[in-house]
Amino acid sequence: MAETLESKEAPVMGSSGEADPSLRAPFLWLLGPAAVWLWVATILALLGSLKLVDPRFLGAWGWLTFGRISPAAFLSFVYGFGIPVGLSAALWAVTKGGRLPLLGRRWCLASSFLWNVGLWGGITGVLAGESRSLSWLGLPTFSLPSLGLAYLLLAGWLVAALVSRWEEASLASRFLLLGLVWIPWAGGVAALMMHDPAVRGVAMGSLEWWFNDGLLYAGLGAFALGIVYLLAPTSLGRPLAFSRLGRLAFWAWALFANLAGTAHLVGGPFPLWMVSLGVSSRFLLWVAAVAVGVGFWVAVRRRPAEKRDWDPSWHFLRFGMSSFLVAAGLGALLVLPAWSRYVHYTVLEEAQLILFLYGFLGMTFFSLLYALLPRVLGRPWPSPTLAKAHFWLSSYGISFLVGLLAVGGLFQGVGLDEPELPIHEVIVLLLPFLRSAAAPATALLAAHAVFGLHLLWLILESGASRRGDEESALARAGMEGVRTP
Amino acid sequence: MNCEDQPERRVQETSSEERLPCFFLVFATVIVLFAAAFFLRYSGGLRWDVYDASGYLAGIPRPAVTSAATAVPAGGPAQKPAAANPIEVGRDVYQANCAACHQPTGQGMSGQFPPVAGSDWVNGDPRVLTAMVLGGLQGPVQVAGAEYNGMMPAWKTVLSDAKIAAVLTFLRQSWGNHGSAVEEGQVKSIRAETASHAAPWKVEEVETLAGKSAGKEAK
Amino acid sequence: MTEQKRVLLGILLATGVGWLLLAWLPLQKLGPASGSADGAPFGRAAIGGQIYAANGCASCHTQVVRPPNLGSDIARGWGARRTLPSDYREEHIIPLGVLRLGPDLSDVGERRTDPHWYYRFLYDPRATYPGTVMPSYRYLFARVPLLGTSLPDSLPLAGRDAPPPGFQVVPSPEARALVAYLLSLKRVPPEEAGKTP
Numbered sequence: 001m002a003e004t005l006e007s008k009e010a011p012v013m014g015s016s017g018e019a020d021p022s023l024r025a026p027f028l029w030l031l032g033p034a035a036v037w038l039w040v041a042t043i044l045a046l047l048g049s050l051k052l053v054d055p056r057f058l059g060a061w062g063w064l065t066f067g068r069i070s071p072a073a074f075l076s077f078v079y080g081f082g083i084p085v086g087l088s089a090a091l092w093a094v095t096k097g098g099r100l101p102l103l104g105r106r107w108c109l110a111s112s113f114l115w116n117v118g119l120w121g122g123i124t125g126v127l128a129g130e131s132r133s134l135s136w137l138g139l140p141t142f143s144l145p146s147l148g149l150a151y152l153l154l155a156g157w158l159v160a161a162l163v164s165r166w167e168e169a170s171l172a173s174r175f176l177l178l179g180l181v182w183i184p185w186a187g188g189v190a191a192l193m194m195h196d197p198a199v200r201g202v203a204m205g206s207l208e209w210w211f212n213d214g215l216l217y218a219g220l221g222a223f224a225l226g227i228v229y230l231l232a233p234t235s236l237g238r239p240l241a242f243s244r245l246g247r248l249a250f251w252a253w254a255l256f257a258n259l260a261g262t263a264h265l266v267g268g269p270f271p272l273w274m275v276s277l278g279v280s281s282r283f284l285l286w287v288a289a290v291a292v293g294v295g296f297w298v299a300v301r302r303r304p305a306e307k308r309d310w311d312p313s314w315h316f317l318r319f320g321m322s323s324f325l326v327a328a329g330l331g332a333l334l335v336l337p338a339w340s341r342y343v344h345y346t347v348l349e350e351a352q353l354i355l356f357l358y359g360f361l362g363m364t365f366f367s368l369l370y371a372l373l374p375r376v377l378g379r380p381w382p383s384p385t386l387a388k389a390h391f392w393l394s395s396y397g398i399s400f401l402v403g404l405l406a407v408g409g410l411f412q413g414v415g416l417d418e419p420e421l422p423i424h425e426v427i428v429l430l431l432p433f434l435r436s437a438a439a440p441a442t443a444l445l446a447a448h449a450v451f452g453l454h455l456l457w458l459i460l461e462s463g464a465s466r467r468g469d470e471e472s473a474l475a476r477a478g479m480e481g482v483r484t485p
Numbered sequence: 486m487n488c489e490d491q492p493e494r495r496v497q498e499t500s501s502e503e504r505l506p507c508f509f510l511v512f513a514t515v516i517v518l519f520a521a522a523f524f525l526r527y528s529g530g531l532r533w534d535v536y537d538a539s540g541y542l543a544g545i546p547r548p549a550v551t552s553a554a555t556a557v558p559a560g561g562p563a564q565k566p567a568a569a570n571p572i573e574v575g576r577d578v579y580q581a582n583c584a585a586c587h588q589p590t591g592q593g594m595s596g597q598f599p600p601v602a603g604s605d606w607v608n609g610d611p612r613v614l615t616a617m618v619l620g621g622l623q624g625p626v627q628v629a630g631a632e633y634n635g636m637m638p639a640w641k642t643v644l645s646d647a648k649i650a651a652v653l654t655f656l657r658q659s660w661g662n663h664g665s666a667v668e669e670g671q672v673k674s675i676r677a678e679t680a681s682h683a684a685p686w687k688v689e690e691v692e693t694l695a696g697k698s699a700g701k702e703a704k
Numbered sequence: 705m706t707e708q709k710r711v712l713l714g715i716l717l718a719t720g721v722g723w724l725l726l727a728w729l730p731l732q733k734l735g736p737a738s739g740s741a742d743g744a745p746f747g748r749a750a751i752g753g754q755i756y757a758a759n760g761c762a763s764c765h766t767q768v769v770r771p772p773n774l775g776s777d778i779a780r781g782w783g784a785r786r787t788l789p790s791d792y793r794e795e796h797i798i799p800l801g802v803l804r805l806g807p808d809l810s811d812v813g814e815r816r817t818d819p820h821w822y823y824r825f826l827y828d829p830r831a832t833y834p835g836t837v838m839p840s841y842r843y844l845f846a847r848v849p850l851l852g853t854s855l856p857d858s859l860p861l862a863g864r865d866a867p868p869p870g871f872q873v874v875p876s877p878e879a880r881a882l883v884a885y886l887l888s889l890k891r892v893p894p895e896e897a898g899k900t901p
Contacts, residue, residue: 189723205792332516419776
């Protein structure tokens with residue numbers, strides 16, 4: 001398990017042993033619903049995949065039409081799973097790996113409650129046909145106030161805490177701060193502009209893509225990179241190498257993540273410089289990603305080899321970083337106009353998105369959960385076998401899903417480029433790949449089911465032992481005649 | 486990233502004379518240079534009305550080339566594509582840069598953008614036309630019997646002499662227009678002649694460039 | 705200024721640059737001609753645009769015609785020229801799209817002009833194109849009793865799709881709005897773009 005690795009130089013996650021008990025409830029409130037959302041997202045994604053196997057599957061019911069469940073799946077993954085996990089990473093960093101007690105506990109609970117209420121409303125709204133657009137801004141209007149308030153309640157406090165407990169040269173805090181600040185800044189502005197009827201024209205399109213790419217790179221991506229820096233001292237036994245380079249990479253990341261969105265608009269109704277700016281930014285983001293990756297692999301090479309247990313956190317982290325590097329490279333190369341002509345609007349781009357979302361963000365988040373939950377709950381994960389099953393199912397699921405979509409996308413792209421080939425024949429070329437993608441999607445669902453069960457088991461077990469502790473404490477207290485609060 | 490990024494030498498942090506791997510420095514330099522060059526090359530002059538570039542950003546041109554290629558004898562792959570028909574090149578340049586306003590059909594938009602098909606300005610003196618395209622045009626202008634009052638941007642920083650010559654030749658020989666072809670050298674001389682004129686042309690100014698007979702016709 | 709304040713400020717500024725370059729300036733330069741909603745789509749087509757967005761049509765259809773050197777869009781007849789900002793100048797919903805599992809729709813109102821074709825197609829795409837992955841949008845239609853003669857918009861359904869005797873299938877207001885929107889998608893010739901008949 002993660003906490004077995006004692007590390008002297010680790011400032012944040014160094015100490016083994018239990019986290020402050022005041023942290024138990026906030027973390028569970030954040031992460032419990034996140035696991036449920038993960039389920040919802042995966043089930044919706046699988047349904048979407050099956051709809052492509054046969055569009056008549058589940059009939060013509062408006063709530064489950066492909067065009068609604070497919071955005072709903074992505075939205076519930078990002079907003080239901082990604083952001084709460086990112087917030088708990090920041091919470092973990094702020095409390096120095098759970099060693100400091102939490103002050104704003106009630107705010108955390110209120111925020112988590114509001115967030116989940118808003119999101120249930122929002123996803124239900126998307127399924128009911130209330131969405132305004134396809135992008136990550138697609139949550140219906142009525143859910144936004146609750147989500148915004150919830151985010152600010154928690155993130156405002158976290159930013160203040162992160163700034164006041166600032167650690168010199170801690171890259172983890174920088175990346176977490178970027179995620180914490182970017183999401184409300186950009187999300188707020190984007191939501192306001194989306195709802196202003198005077199905002200018309202193609203600016204709406206570039207606004208959307210600024211937010212979409214920013215949310216993935218500067219929002220959730222920054223959370224995930226913060227997690228990498230946060231976990232390195234325990235998982236690798238040392239921090240990432242080249243911290244000065246890392247700082248440069250951080251600034252490049254913060255700036256170019258904001259400019260990369262227009263790379264999606266190659267050939268679209270936008271001036272040339274906007275498109276080129278996006279393409280160049282994608283390349284610079286790739287450099288920043290490789291800079292982080294170099295530090296990571298150098299640290300990995302010097303990682304002490306004495307692992308007794310199979311450490312799930314480390315395996316997830318490694319998979320996440322590998323996906324990160326591949327996804328960042330693909331993100332740059334695919335938007336080069338020479339390729340973009342073939343691959344734009346094909347499922348190859350979808351493959352890159354899935355690699356980034358599930359391969360990098362998802363796996364890195366799991367890595368955090370595997371390291372964090374045992375310490376919050378005070379118990380090791382009950383079954384290494386389940387953790388292994390989760391890892392292998394999801395890594396195979398993601399690899400095959402991405403591979404199938406990538407190859408299918410090439411066929412689709414070459415077909416689309418051939419004007420003599422009617423569009424339905426192009427899709428016929430693609431269909432075998434889309435249909436077989438249902439199999440890895442099922443594997444992913446199974447993986448997340450395994451994780452959910454494992455988490456439930458852990459919570460129940462720790463709850464039982466905690467109750468036991470409390471009872472014995474009560475009994476002791478009773479004997480000693482002291483009133484317990 | 487600059488190459489001086491030596492590893493952090495904090496004693497307690499990394500045990501090390503760890504140096505940045507060479508491959509990373511090479512990779513970072515190449516990609517950063519590429520990104521910068523890409524943006525500079527395809528910035529379109531940072532203008533809001535340039536949508537396409539020809540060349541690399543445009544990818545491989547569409548098989549319109551194939552019709553020309555079939556005419557080439559079998560043993561002739563050594564033929565330079567640069568020697569392509571100026572009309573074909575001009576059509577690409579036009580569709581990329583001009584069609585946004587003057588429309589793919591050359592008909593313009595009534596009241597906003599004058600037509601280029603059947604315009605006396607286009608069919609008239611190539612010197613005036615070239616100067617207009619190089620320097621842009623501002624203010625009221627009479628085209629095909631209608632009054633327009635708009636602003637055409639300058640293209641001298643965006644398009645090369647060869648491309649301007651190609652697009653002018655295309656303009657003057659398409660949609661029923663019947664002007665003479667424009668050579669690259671002509672564009673070059675006009676560019677040199679008007680280099681001192683920074684602002685967009687006014688109709689009165691640009692007319693002074695015309696040879697006398699052509700100037701009359703344009704009315 | 706302490707280091708953390710510098711970092712915080714830097715993050716805020718970096719985000720601001722993105723917003724300025726990708727949202728604010730394009731709005732000023734490529735946005736609507738005036739602040740009022742004069743030229744914006746209105747009526748049924750505007751509602752149809754919302755239905756287009758809410759049902760995720762843009763999951764599989766784009767509305768961007770790329771220039772001839774960036775794909776076969778024009779050669780396929782999806783439009784006569786590349787899409788330009790002026791095509792979207794007054795529109796609030798910009799469904800550029802992300803994926804092409806079906807044809808581009810920028811110009812579909814030019815290719816198919818019969819609303820009944822759309823109704824029939826949306827009701828059961830597989831009757832028109834066997835084997836297509838497009839789902840049926842039956843939920844946008846209503847089954848009403850057949851009183852006397854059938855309504856003018858009632859769908860000519862036969863075989864598998866036929867309603868029980870004594871009933872007819874008519875498009876709901878949502879389907880009518882969606883089809884009005886699709887019919888309004890005529891970005892070429894531009895003189896007629898964006899206006900609803």
